[in-house]
Amino acid sequence: MKQKLTTICIAYMLCTVQNYASATEIEADSVKIITLNEVIIESNNDKKYRTDKLSSSLRIQQQLLETPQNIQLISAEVLKDQFSLNVNESITRNVSGAFREELHNGISADIYMRGGYISAQRNGVDLRPLLKGPIGDDVAIIENIEFIKGPAGFMNSLGDPAGSYNIITKKPTGINKKTFSVIQGSFGLIRAEADLGGKLDNKGKLLYRFNIMGMNKKGFLRFDSNERILIAPSLKYKFDENTTLTVEYIYQRLNYMMLSEAQISPNGFGSLPRNFSITDPSSRPYKANDHNVFANFQKKINKNWSFTGQLSEINSQSAGTIFWVYGKNETNPNILDRYYVYDGMKYNIFSAQAFTQGNFSTGEVKHSFLAGIDFNHKHNKTQDTWNTASTIYPLDITNPVYANVINNNGTGGDFDSENQINSPENLTDSKLYYTSFYVMDEIGLLHNKLKINGGIRLTQFEADFNQYGEKTDASDWILTPRIGANYLITKSFSIYGLYDNSFIPQAGIDYQKNPLKPIRGKSFEAGLKKDWNNKALNTTLSVYHITRSQNIVKDPVNNDIYQSGENESKGIEFDLRGQIVKGLNVIINYAYTDSKITKDDKNPALVGKPTPNRIRHIQNTWLDYALPFKSIKGFSLSLGYQYMAGRAERFTSSDPQDLKDFFRLDGGVSYSKRKFSINLMVNNILDSHQYSTAWKRNDMYYWVQLPPVNYRCSITLNL
Template sequence: MAASLLCTGVAIAQDNNRTDTASGTLAPIEVEGETRVETATGPVEGYVAERARSATKTDASLAETPQSVSVIASDQIEAQNARDIRQVLRYVSGVVPELRGNVASRYDQLTLRGFQPDTYLDGLKQLGYFYTIPKTDPYLLERVEVVKGPASVLYGQTPPGGLINLVSKRPTEEQVNEFYLETGNDSRAGAGFDIGGKLDEQGDALYRVVATGTRRDGPQKTVDTANFSIAPSLRLRLSEQTELTLLAKYRNDPDSGAYGALPYQGTVDPLPDGSKLPRDFYDGDENFESFDRKTVQLGYEFSHWFNDSLQFRQNFRFRDAEVDYRSVYGAGLSGDSTALNRGTAASQENVNGILIDNQMLGYVDTGPVEHTVLAGFDYQNLDADRYYGLARPGDAAAPPPLSIANPDHSQSIPAIDRDRFEFDQDQIGFYVQDQARFGRLTMLAGGRYDVIDTTAVGPDDANRDTRTDRAFTGRLGALYAFDNGIAPFVSYTESFQSPATSGVRNDVLDPTEGEQYEAGVKYQPRGVDALVTVSAFELTQSNVTGALQPDGTRSQTGEVQVRGFEIDGKASLVGGLDLSLAAAYLDSEIRSAEDGTQGNEYQRTPDYTASLWLDYTQPDGAWKGAGGGIGVRYVGEQQVTNNNDLQVPDYTVADAALHYELGGLDPAYAGWRVGLNVQNVFDKKYVSSCSSAAFCFYGYGRETTATVSYRWQ
């Protein structure tokens, strides 16, 4: 079936050369004497992106999109030396980036407006299953886009809080030559390169190869982390109207640190003797712990113009991933509080995924109203095979407890039996969207219909659960752009999401449903490279799943509501100052539940978060290219569970950076850059999050990284 889908589908796409700002012109970017108009997938000069594709699937102006969208450009990623997506999103409003604390080297676990978002790569979902969740190094990316609120009308099943779209570095006509080396505490060693340009004089064939790798000691004793990624790409101009871009990515994580947890008593609260566990306390076993993940992704982006106002686009990706994972994890204190009870988990997984998005995009004018119409048909399939075993404390195969005073990380760990689980899910969706402009008024409307077939089998083919879900989602939005750069907007968006399984059982849950009402103001001051978004929203998710019961079942009668207010701003000023400002207030409430939690705050959703990052680079003079940055991040108090009986205290963390482009010292050193980044400057010890009284996670301590890079023509 997937093969037939490669040749079908319709879409209406937006011409990158046609302006869609209220004034009818785009702000040009000066690059080495040439004028270049920014596109939604190309480089961003400074911190302020002009355009994005994620919210509309068109090359749309951010200042005139009636929805909150945040874009983190590669310049900001480099300045902060972010080495995973959680670190990239630390300075985005509404994001709580450290759900797993300093044991999060394997996955980018975070929340957006109270819910864990899905991650997309170049507009296609990063398919994952249990431990085979993908991870992408930011060095491979041109930018990271955050769409806030439901987005199912364009993407199908998504969480209500929003989604994260990672935009890959692509071939460009400008030659790209860069390499870097880095070192730091915990025996960190890393390197990478980014090379690309023309393969022929006409520029009809362009290439790019980006690679990066890091090895370091983990934050916990005895555990290392290592990863390597490479992303080659090739862009072919087949004719004046037709273009094909081939994109590939490979990632290998042979070692990924610990993935355990520490108890609430001993981290947030002291132990009976008044002490707390050290931040690097390891709850596992060094001879048993292992994690090996390999991921291959192959895809392409194809586009063809039939005429000046009608374009066909097709995006395709195949993903293959495998994980071999074993872990001993802490599961709460023993009765006398002198040892950690522990469990064992082991999983061997293979996941294949196919995604294809066909689009037809074009323009129609009806009198004074200009329309950008998008129609699309997409398909995705996830096929997973899993051998999984779990031994909880008290089980016959449970590992021995771990002494807190004298931990032994090399004990005899019993083998555990594994059961086989299979999971297969197909999603087919049809969508249509109209972006209409009448003078300075932009209106956005869209609808989508999805059919999802899900089959779950196991353990060992003992039982099978198959279901078909259908959903219609829609969106409405309007924005008016005044001459002074102020643009008020309102929007309504819907989402639905079909959960994978209900836990260790194979039964399939009903989809959750979400809706959001949002109103706000965007401000893009004239003559200043800046964009500020202020918004208020009410977000509701229904059919929420309750806690896993002893018999392995879950109820689905819950409703969660999050009301919030956000400020998100970025600016790159003429004097060499770049800044990122974010703040959010989230008022969460469980509106309906069968477990007695109705009226409580929603778990792991702090009321207040805020961040500020300032980076200055001397633009001229003897110290041209010298500069530094400072940042502050605040996360408010969180409820551990929906019972609201335990809380994680608020915390504030500071970051800093120094950097110098050596060409300012001597022209012979042009292209060389040195940088020093320090995260958690004051080495603050804090608990970033807890998911229960037995599972808490310390945040990262001070991390110092020194980097040297060289760019040449």
């Protein structure tokens, strides 16, 4: 019924906009247009580290300089230079204050920013499951990544008040493209990928893009392994110059030994050998399959009005086993009491969106208008033994002996556990529907130097949740306003301010078995933006203050979930990206984040303590320099570092543990000539002993160990 209602609303909106546009259309001057074949000329001196073109999926029409919000763009060129293979690999170094909770291996990116867990979008579609996920996107399908700082309810789907990131996938362009790449590296890494594109007919109406990738590698931890396959075909059909339909399909398959790369010990963070593993070679590998279908229809009605409608569906399934330790062995602390846990999850996300954009004037006042509707349905099912696994597989950290016989190591579709895993204690089933209507209008004053936008979103949601036999439901209507202003001091310098509200519908129950309430967020932001060197370089300086109420917190002792009350995040962020001088491209950013609990009725001792995973200081630098010497033309050198200080644990605790500062240095060299390029990257040049996400629980220390010095080398051929 909900999907039918959404379809009717979308059809009504399309008809209304077309009728209005037809009545107000102004005939354009007759201009003869000559279309030239597009030619791509690549040069090390012209890398695109800085761009101000936002994707159409963000729904706003301004340039970055005129947008009253801090939005940072990461181009595919940057990801290539830094040798990132997927979203889980250091892409956050390119955005001030962003970082990963590195716990769920390939299953989930888990990115934090401004004191909160930010939402994942793909082409403007909300694809965050109700639990962990989605699978970290591979660079083989990534065109750009947009980091939207703060609430953005009118630009993309709902999310945490900290912000969101939006993956823009590669799409057909009509340009003939045949790119092949092979990568070899440390820990047995071997990877091959291809990117093909062009036209399928002589008239250039039907375009295609085809990306394929296969990867296999061992980890630096004992018994770790990772296999990954990606297939992503897409088609674009041009009905005419103003009407297009794009259809994409993305298939990802993962197969690896470790759901989590955490190390565990009673002796403190980082106290085990780097390659120590709590898993076992005889355990069942973890497997995941992910299918995503995406369709986008765009209609330019006239020079002032356009309509966009899109549908997306994701079906994902993952299952495997993990060894986990819940507490300390009091008899012999060096013995890890490992429980063998089965963890399986299925989720489906269906999304339908429609929005219209237009420009008109009332007297001397110019308007940019946006209105639309979003529908989203999320359905998660899990089957696990996190609370029921009972057999202990001891492991001595001073003399580990592996290859034990696993009693419940099923290898087929069923898992032969010592417990019945189909009982209510092993199952969850959660559903969340929301339908949202929104409008936003931006007016231009003072010869369009001052732009003020205001908007409002009305969301209705319903949630049903069955967690280990406990059933609950929730529903509500929520109104979220937004107002922003941007003033162009000069053509290349602007100042802006923003007030925004947001919320995240929740499906679940708290420790008292009550339905979870929506997380409510309120954000104030102000900043300065400046373009330099004829838009080759951009800087952004912003300050923000975010409050979250009805925030969800997991008790670090008994794992119960409750809504603690409020937390507060405030900070300063600076981003610089682009070309300083010819051949020298840079990314420099810094963030100061003060995020803490301000109200917690259930645990007053936590008030004033940092929110989960808070990092007070983050500073990143990346330099890429094309050597100017004619005798060695085509060579580039890269060097960059990541620095983090004031790190907090994964869970808020009344007795917080100190986490050491983080510093990693990476560097590389590349050579390109015509259609051929080779790239070498060395990560962790100083071979520093680093760990990321960490926490203490039940007298045990948990942390994620990071790799020692390692390298990657690629050969790429463009035909």
